[in-house]
Amino acid sequence: MKIRSVLSAAVLAVAATFASTQALAQDTYTLRLAETWGPNFPIFGDTTKRFAKLAEEMSDGRLRIRIDSSNKHKAPFGIFDMVKAGQYDMGHSASYYWKGKVPETLFFTSMPFGMTAVEQYAWFYEGDGMKLMQEVYGPHNLLSFPGGNTGVQMGGWFRKEIKSLDDLQGLKMRIPGFAGEVFAKVGVSPTNIPPGELYTALERNTIDAVEWVGPALDLRLGFQQIADYYYTGWHEPATELQFLINKDSWNKLPKDLQAILKTAMRVSAYDMLIQSQDANAKAWATIKEKYPNVQIKHFPDSVFKAMYKANNELLKEVAAKSDLAAKIIKSQEDYLKQTRAYTNISERAYLNTMAEVE
Amino acid sequence: MKIRSVLSAAVLAVAATFASTQALAQDTYTLRLAETWGPNFPIFGDTTKRFAKLAEEMSDGRLRIRIDSSNKHKAPFGIFDMVKAGQYDMGHSASYYWKGKVPETLFFTSMPFGMTAVEQYAWFYEGDGMKLMQEVYGPHNLLSFPGGNTGVQMGGWFRKEIKSLDDLQGLKMRIPGFAGEVFAKVGVSPTNIPPGELYTALERNTIDAVEWVGPALDLRLGFQQIADYYYTGWHEPATELQFLINKDSWNKLPKDLQAILKTAMRVSAYDMLIQSQDANAKAWATIKEKYPNVQIKHFPDSVFKAMYKANNELLKEVAAKSDLAAKIIKSQEDYLKQTRAYTNISERAYLNTMAEVE
Numbered sequence: 001m002k003i004r005s006v007l008s009a010a011v012l013a014v015a016a017t018f019a020s021t022q023a024l025a026q027d028t029y030t031l032r033l034a035e036t037w038g039p040n041f042p043i044f045g046d047t048t049k050r051f052a053k054l055a056e057e058m059s060d061g062r063l064r065i066r067i068d069s070s071n072k073h074k075a076p077f078g079i080f081d082m083v084k085a086g087q088y089d090m091g092h093s094a095s096y097y098w099k100g101k102v103p104e105t106l107f108f109t110s111m112p113f114g115m116t117a118v119e120q121y122a123w124f125y126e127g128d129g130m131k132l133m134q135e136v137y138g139p140h141n142l143l144s145f146p147g148g149n150t151g152v153q154m155g156g157w158f159r160k161e162i163k164s165l166d167d168l169q170g171l172k173m174r175i176p177g178f179a180g181e182v183f184a185k186v187g188v189s190p191t192n193i194p195p196g197e198l199y200t201a202l203e204r205n206t207i208d209a210v211e212w213v214g215p216a217l218d219l220r221l222g223f224q225q226i227a228d229y230y231y232t233g234w235h236e237p238a239t240e241l242q243f244l245i246n247k248d249s250w251n252k253l254p255k256d257l258q259a260i261l262k263t264a265m266r267v268s269a270y271d272m273l274i275q276s277q278d279a280n281a282k283a284w285a286t287i288k289e290k291y292p293n294v295q296i297k298h299f300p301d302s303v304f305k306a307m308y309k310a311n312n313e314l315l316k317e318v319a320a321k322s323d324l325a326a327k328i329i330k331s332q333e334d335y336l337k338q339t340r341a342y343t344n345i346s347e348r349a350y351l352n353t354m355a356e357v358e
Numbered sequence: 359m360k361i362r363s364v365l366s367a368a369v370l371a372v373a374a375t376f377a378s379t380q381a382l383a384q385d386t387y388t389l390r391l392a393e394t395w396g397p398n399f400p401i402f403g404d405t406t407k408r409f410a411k412l413a414e415e416m417s418d419g420r421l422r423i424r425i426d427s428s429n430k431h432k433a434p435f436g437i438f439d440m441v442k443a444g445q446y447d448m449g450h451s452a453s454y455y456w457k458g459k460v461p462e463t464l465f466f467t468s469m470p471f472g473m474t475a476v477e478q479y480a481w482f483y484e485g486d487g488m489k490l491m492q493e494v495y496g497p498h499n500l501l502s503f504p505g506g507n508t509g510v511q512m513g514g515w516f517r518k519e520i521k522s523l524d525d526l527q528g529l530k531m532r533i534p535g536f537a538g539e540v541f542a543k544v545g546v547s548p549t550n551i552p553p554g555e556l557y558t559a560l561e562r563n564t565i566d567a568v569e570w571v572g573p574a575l576d577l578r579l580g581f582q583q584i585a586d587y588y589y590t591g592w593h594e595p596a597t598e599l600q601f602l603i604n605k606d607s608w609n610k611l612p613k614d615l616q617a618i619l620k621t622a623m624r625v626s627a628y629d630m631l632i633q634s635q636d637a638n639a640k641a642w643a644t645i646k647e648k649y650p651n652v653q654i655k656h657f658p659d660s661v662f663k664a665m666y667k668a669n670n671e672l673l674k675e676v677a678a679k680s681d682l683a684a685k686i687i688k689s690q691e692d693y694l695k696q697t698r699a700y701t702n703i704s705e706r707a708y709l710n711t712m713a714e715v716e
Contacts, residue, residue, distance in 0.1 A: 058416060058621060060614035113712060116705060118476070118509075118635050125629070126636035151476075152704040215700065232707035256418035260618075263416060267621055270628040271483070277476050278484035281700035288699070296703050304715045340712070341646070342573065342639035345654050346510040347474060348709040349590035354471060355702065357662045 033090035039069040051268035089249035117238040147241035148272025155231030156211035157223040173209040179235035185310035215283035391448040397427040409626035447607035475596040505599035506630030513589030514569035515581040531567040537593035543668035573641035
């Protein structure tokens with residue numbers, strides 16, 4: 001009896017030492033993530049699922065991400081607040097949704113007449129983008145990271161062709177956010193209508209035009225059945241979604257899991273751009289085949305020039321109200337100018353060459 | 359005495375059990391990687407360094423990558439063989455270097471008049487690209503992964519302007535690989551000259567023109583000092599480097615380290631595209647400022663059309679010799695056709711709009 005009890009105590013002590021080292025190495029962290037999107041929302045929702053899977057695989061299960069879609073948390077536009085308050089550890093949304101709350105968040109999604117996806121990632125990762133984004137989010141106890149890019153969003157579905165600025169006067173269009181403000185300045189009446197009601201609103205002429213995303217997501221809503229004119233983009237040339245992390249949740253993670261989390265976000269974001277390109281190309285092929293009524297249109301130069309001027313005026317107003325906004329606008333303008341000069345002699349020149357040759 | 363020895367044996371047994379679990383979890387794997395590039399080669403070499411750092415951080419040091427540059431292994435174009443033979447676990451190079459050995463490796467870098475970087479990543483990851491690449495590399499006991507993209511490569515530096523096909527006849531140009539064969543078909547004499555001798559060769563008229571990469575890497579070689587005409591690209595619209603892994607080395611890794619390795623490669627490859635965009639834009643700004651002699655030129659339509667035709671003829675010849683090559687060519691052609699139709703209404707339309715508006 002005595003021997004056994006001494007032995008047990010000693011064994012337990014040794015076991016405890018190893019177990020605690022082991023436990024430290026094997027500690028499991030579950031992060032709760034709230035996303036703006038509903039369950040099974042294509043592409044955007046695939047991005048959070050891919051991110052979660054990758055984080056879990058790379059950490060051998062030590063990092064688990066539990067995703068709640070909007071049907072669960074009921075607050076699609078409450079992500080910022082919920083993650084800030086620590087109700088959720090993470091969020092997946094879009095930075096420009098918070099501009100009413102924190103005006104400087106506007107700049108980290110996509111700006112009218114702004115950078116393309118590759119140019120904007122270069123601004124984030126090789127320019128000042130990431131630094132400026134943390135400067136905006138830091139005071140809210142949040143970290144923000146790029147969360148996936150849609151590529152160039154289309155300019156929207158119109159039931160009548162736009163031949164001049166006159167055709168925009170009083171035109172009722174679903175186009176939210178800053179681009180809506182730009183459109184308002186050139187005579188459009190921007191309205192916001194829940195996605196589920198957009199098709200009927202367009203069909204019944206409650207609105208004359210609707211901007212959504214691009215072929216892959218637009219096709220599902222059926223606009224091609226009731227609108228013939230599909231306009232090329234100008235207002236969101238590279239819409240970047242966003243991962244938000246509560247800083248306390250972040251700080252609790254060991255360094256290797258922080259590295260895994262950060263890399264899983266970064267690669268999932270890039271992957272969404274690639275998935276978007278693939279899905280949009282497939283959907284556009286379907287639209288061309290099944291809806292020969294659909295015509296691609298560009299706005300006339302006079303319209304683009306008026307919108308470009310309106311956009312610059314609005315940016316000046318925003319800059320006048322906030323030094324930080326002014327700093328971000330200048331960083332983006334300078335970066336865009338330099339990077340676009342190169343894009344023009346590389347990607348644009350090549351694509352134009354190919355269009356001539358074929 | 360007896361009690362102590364029983365106790366020790368029991369403790370040791372328990373300790374051993376924990377230690378072995380612990381050891382398994384903490385096993386360190388060192389992978390030796392040989393790269394084609396010399397030490398401190400910009401961008402390409404940064405990609406392997408970033409990859410190694412990321413793999414190490416995410417694995418908390420369990421995965422270590424030891425990089426040998428070409429000064430060490432002395433075989434810049436022996437990477438395929440060395441990794442196949444297991445002399446190295448990994449390689450960083452470019453797939454088209456192996457076309458003399460395995461003709462079907464040609465297709466996984468960039469093809470003349472082919473896909474752009476985003477389009478090609480979509481083909482790799484959402485289309486059949488990755489599957490076809492493993493079909494080519496599998497029989498050589500190798501896995502191949504995208505290893506970083508340069509973006510659209512420039513068409514090269516010319517000392518005389520090219521105004522027609524006549525100007526290409528007998529023109530001596532450094533342009534290697536398949537693009538060199540295309541150029542040869544329209545009258546150019548392609549030559550290959552070691553990088554270190556290119557500047558002198560161009561200066562002394564040993565060659566009339568030289569193709570290298572893009573502004574960032576070209577600037578270092580100084581061509582802008584002796585050639586005025588910088589042509590836009592057509593021959594390598596999205597040069598993708600390559601990570602190679604010996605399958606036996608891969609199979610020895612636990613699943614979580616495989617996931618870490620794969621993700622570190624994937625994100626480093628994307629990151630190189632972004633770094634290239636940034637570095638090329640900066641270098642192009644420098645060239646414009648300091649070398650006003652440099653003019654951007656496009657080849658005339660007649661030249662592009664002749665090269666396009668020559669390219670298609672050469673592809674037919676390659677396809678006739680190998681069913682697998684024919685299958686890859688068809689996959690790329692079909693994918694390009696669909697994806698470019700979408701690129702034309704999104705990215706290209708947007709870039710052209712911006713060029714008109716500003």
